[in-house]
Amino acid sequence: MNVLNTRASSAPLSADAGVSGGPARTRQGRASSAPLSFRRSGFGVAQVILFLSIAILVVVVAVPVLLIFFNAFWVDGKFNVRDVLRIIGEPDTWQALVNSLVIAAGTTIGSTIVGTFFAWLVTRTDLPCKRLMKGLFLVPFMLPSFIGALAWKMLLSPRAGFINRFFMLHFGLAGPIFNIYSYAGIMLVEVMYLFPFVFIQVCGALERMDPTLEESARISGAGLFTITRKITIPLVLPSILSGALLIMLYSMAHFGTVAVLGIENGIFNIPTLIYQRIHQSAGSFASIRTGTVLATVLVVTATFIIWLQGKILSRGHYQIIGGKSFRPMELKLRALRMPLFIFCVAWIGFTIVLPTTVIFLVGGLRTYGLSFTWENLSLDNYKFILFNYKVTRDAIWNSVTLGLSAALITMFAGVMISYVIVKMKVRGKGFLEFLGMLPFSVPGSVIALGVILAWSGKYGVNLYNTVWIILVAYIARYMAFSLRANSAALEQVHDSLVEAARVCGASMWQALRDIVLPLVRPGMLAAFFLIFLPALRELTASIMLYAPTTRTIGVAIYTLNEDGETVMSAALAGIALIIIVTGQLLVDRFVGNKAKGQG
Amino acid sequence: MTEMSHVRLVNVTKRFGAVTAVDSLNLDIEKGECFSMLGPSGCGKTTTLRMVAGFEDLSEGEIHVGGRLISSREKNWYLPPEKRDFGMVFQAFAVWPHMTVYENVAFPLRVRRLPASEVERRVRDALSSTNLLSAANDSPSDLSGGGKQRVALARALAINPDVMLLDEPLSSLDPHLREEMRFEIRDLQRRYGFSIIYVTHDQAEAMALSDRILVMKLGVAQQIDTPLAVYNSPVNRFVFSFIGLSNFLNVVRGEGGGVFLRDEEGNRGDALPPDLTPPASLRNSGDKPFSLASRPSEIDFCDGETGLRGIVSRKSFLGEIVDYQVKVGGQEMRIQKARRAPGPDAGKACGLRLLRPFWYE
Numbered sequence: 001m002n003v004l005n006t007r008a009s010s011a012p013l014s015a016d017a018g019v020s021g022g023p024a025r026t027r028q029g030r031a032s033s034a035p036l037s038f039r040r041s042g043f044g045v046a047q048v049i050l051f052l053s054i055a056i057l058v059v060v061v062a063v064p065v066l067l068i069f070f071n072a073f074w075v076d077g078k079f080n081v082r083d084v085l086r087i088i089g090e091p092d093t094w095q096a097l098v099n100s101l102v103i104a105a106g107t108t109i110g111s112t113i114v115g116t117f118f119a120w121l122v123t124r125t126d127l128p129c130k131r132l133m134k135g136l137f138l139v140p141f142m143l144p145s146f147i148g149a150l151a152w153k154m155l156l157s158p159r160a161g162f163i164n165r166f167f168m169l170h171f172g173l174a175g176p177i178f179n180i181y182s183y184a185g186i187m188l189v190e191v192m193y194l195f196p197f198v199f200i201q202v203c204g205a206l207e208r209m210d211p212t213l214e215e216s217a218r219i220s221g222a223g224l225f226t227i228t229r230k231i232t233i234p235l236v237l238p239s240i241l242s243g244a245l246l247i248m249l250y251s252m253a254h255f256g257t258v259a260v261l262g263i264e265n266g267i268f269n270i271p272t273l274i275y276q277r278i279h280q281s282a283g284s285f286a287s288i289r290t291g292t293v294l295a296t297v298l299v300v301t302a303t304f305i306i307w308l309q310g311k312i313l314s315r316g317h318y319q320i321i322g323g324k325s326f327r328p329m330e331l332k333l334r335a336l337r338m339p340l341f342i343f344c345v346a347w348i349g350f351t352i353v354l355p356t357t358v359i360f361l362v363g364g365l366r367t368y369g370l371s372f373t374w375e376n377l378s379l380d381n382y383k384f385i386l387f388n389y390k391v392t393r394d395a396i397w398n399s400v401t402l403g404l405s406a407a408l409i410t411m412f413a414g415v416m417i418s419y420v421i422v423k424m425k426v427r428g429k430g431f432l433e434f435l436g437m438l439p440f441s442v443p444g445s446v447i448a449l450g451v452i453l454a455w456s457g458k459y460g461v462n463l464y465n466t467v468w469i470i471l472v473a474y475i476a477r478y479m480a481f482s483l484r485a486n487s488a489a490l491e492q493v494h495d496s497l498v499e500a501a502r503v504c505g506a507s508m509w510q511a512l513r514d515i516v517l518p519l520v521r522p523g524m525l526a527a528f529f530l531i532f533l534p535a536l537r538e539l540t541a542s543i544m545l546y547a548p549t550t551r552t553i554g555v556a557i558y559t560l561n562e563d564g565e566t567v568m569s570a571a572l573a574g575i576a577l578i579i580i581v582t583g584q585l586l587v588d589r590f591v592g593n594k595a596k597g598q599g
Numbered sequence: 600m601t602e603m604s605h606v607r608l609v610n611v612t613k614r615f616g617a618v619t620a621v622d623s624l625n626l627d628i629e630k631g632e633c634f635s636m637l638g639p640s641g642c643g644k645t646t647t648l649r650m651v652a653g654f655e656d657l658s659e660g661e662i663h664v665g666g667r668l669i670s671s672r673e674k675n676w677y678l679p680p681e682k683r684d685f686g687m688v689f690q691a692f693a694v695w696p697h698m699t700v701y702e703n704v705a706f707p708l709r710v711r712r713l714p715a716s717e718v719e720r721r722v723r724d725a726l727s728s729t730n731l732l733s734a735a736n737d738s739p740s741d742l743s744g745g746g747k748q749r750v751a752l753a754r755a756l757a758i759n760p761d762v763m764l765l766d767e768p769l770s771s772l773d774p775h776l777r778e779e780m781r782f783e784i785r786d787l788q789r790r791y792g793f794s795i796i797y798v799t800h801d802q803a804e805a806m807a808l809s810d811r812i813l814v815m816k817l818g819v820a821q822q823i824d825t826p827l828a829v830y831n832s833p834v835n836r837f838v839f840s841f842i843g844l845s846n847f848l849n850v851v852r853g854e855g856g857g858v859f860l861r862d863e864e865g866n867r868g869d870a871l872p873p874d875l876t877p878p879a880s881l882r883n884s885g886d887k888p889f890s891l892a893s894r895p896s897e898i899d900f901c902d903g904e905t906g907l908r909g910i911v912s913r914k915s916f917l918g919e920i921v922d923y924q925v926k927v928g929g930q931e932m933r934i935q936k937a938r939r940a941p942g943p944d945a946g947k948a949c950g951l952r953l954l955r956p957f958w959y960e
Contacts, residue, residue: 212693218680219652219687219764220707220754230706234697329654 064450115198146256253443363571414482489523686755
């Protein structure tokens, strides 16, 4: 579309019915093939939207991240790499880096094996109750891993853990059978709650895979073992790796589990060390510097992981989705069928049922340490924290309002930014695309540190110790979710749909309102809940930003536990679980029906 | 059971829950024969093929190949697909995207642990038969649909199978390529001498390729015959309508033994001309309506007094042929004549003479 063309077709489409001749009209038709371009007026709506989009991402994400880099590398007005290396070389920081890597590596390997194995079991074998099992393996998605860690602390802490005490009491063991305050303990708990990332990816790939790819191997003479090794696994390898990298990314930057289980034995990873430094030293220059250096390492690692994931997905993503398909063949497990089934049930019992039961039971105790008898258990704690205890009431209120506002704002901002990136053709879009990638590689603790640097009064605005700073952090943290959901929805809306509306006489805005918006609504809805539900239980960013009156649910659970209020902490965790699970079930029903209505 | 019988299906039945997908099918396919199973989707042809391949177990009956029992419900015997030594080509190609063309074709040989030199020789042979030698080291994703289907064929050929199972192998290709591949498959069969069991819903494809055709409907075999016989003497209305273009006129028997047209409301219309007499079996079937079937190309225009009377409602020029739509009583008929042959214009009355009438219940 060029200037000449634009001028030739400057008459509005609806008004020229009998006026302009054939040629003018064909030109106009062509002009609209660059959809919704606003080049007519020099500085139009497109530029405004683009500018707004860029401004949001710059203020919310880019500035905090840049401030982190700036603070890390800029000392006394000079660019200084030596000093950064010196900080990395300090024993504490170095150890935290190594710990983050070791824990992430162990968690990733463990989760990948577990997730792939379970995915294979529920899609390719005759395991009993496969559908139910598949649903149950996804439940850990709903459970915040720091609540899981809390439960496992109650079960397996070396002296007070119920399981350890039970064995010491009844079998006369001198020490605990397992100490959860260890690398192994941390990795175990993370595997329990992170393996669904691999599980769901591999399940999806195995289910979508064209069964004839395996059948043709079979008719070629290969047995099931050979097929699994030579055909099935290689074809789903991209999905396995992509899930594994997701876990790696998550675990590297994961705060909760390490904070609950590691600090006791002095095990810090990057996010917990950042937290500890900032928290203890009340914002001293040295601690901020250490924090920014660690955060820089996290951002660089995260960016590398995301780059690697993109490469694997684009290079190795085979077209393996088939045409007409019979159900894929099932491996008969024969003698192993029941043992494997029992193993799965036991896994679910251990990772889901046992921890949640312990949370609810401990939440009902009068005092931590009493045994679970009827006279020791009551609903008093639950009533207390819901109705009388200001700390927890505030926390629930804060989390719900923060979650709602963050979800709403981020949803609308996300749909606008995605629209510019996916659909509009304006100059300067490339910069926005680059900015749009940023939120994906900035972990929660980095965001928190960044907003502290940006919003504590140094640059005019002081939001420190208010809920607003948490809101800004949430928006930055969850922008990636919104961008992903909304661009996916927008990609589905083909340009010709809008063009058809324009040809029918609809204006730009009418086309947007009547065609694009209804089609994108499911994506927006998905974005809303993708943000609202995790925000309800957010811990990593909130923990660095809270003030006495701005605790969130996650922060309250964590701090109550730190202060030795184990019983209250458990009760609040129990209530959080109820809220989260109810919310998730409602969403599944609501959005699920919605999606069906669309189809 | 004949001496030549190569693939034998005896009383083969397959049920999925309450649905009978294949109902007591008996087949004898000879060595080197190209045998097609033809029918609309859901007729059981693919299920039958998958039972021969071993991907589905039987509910009843047995299957023998080359005198060897490979599946039997009664004897509780089942040879898994990987032990059957068949070649098979699937509709969606099913070429493995993570292997090169060469590796795809070598796969069945390698799982059989043939020596490397033998693998090399056979892969080269299969690739040259399918004109793929130059693409040996390409990734299948770089090939067109036709190229992928050649890889699938080469892979199936590599073990030099006695039986080749083809499950709608050409339906993912564009029409031009489809025609070309038909001949290639036939050539390969001549060279390698395998028997083909071919599943398709495309009657032209089945006609062009096959020695014999099985027409199926709802799991039941309707007719097994040569293409010519299936076309010239369809055993029932379904087979007649499935092969080629067809006209059906609803007719009903009158009291005096005459036969009359019958419109949608069930009213009796004109009497049929005397040269159109149904076979005795239908003449005596009471007042149940039945059909008079004809092919559009086997109808002549004639004087209105001697033939079926109708009015031309549409005449369209299709290039080599002219297509007429004629209203006969309340019913529509289609007639196709060569371009040069004279015919009435739209709106004109005409008479029709059916050259080869068929009568069906």
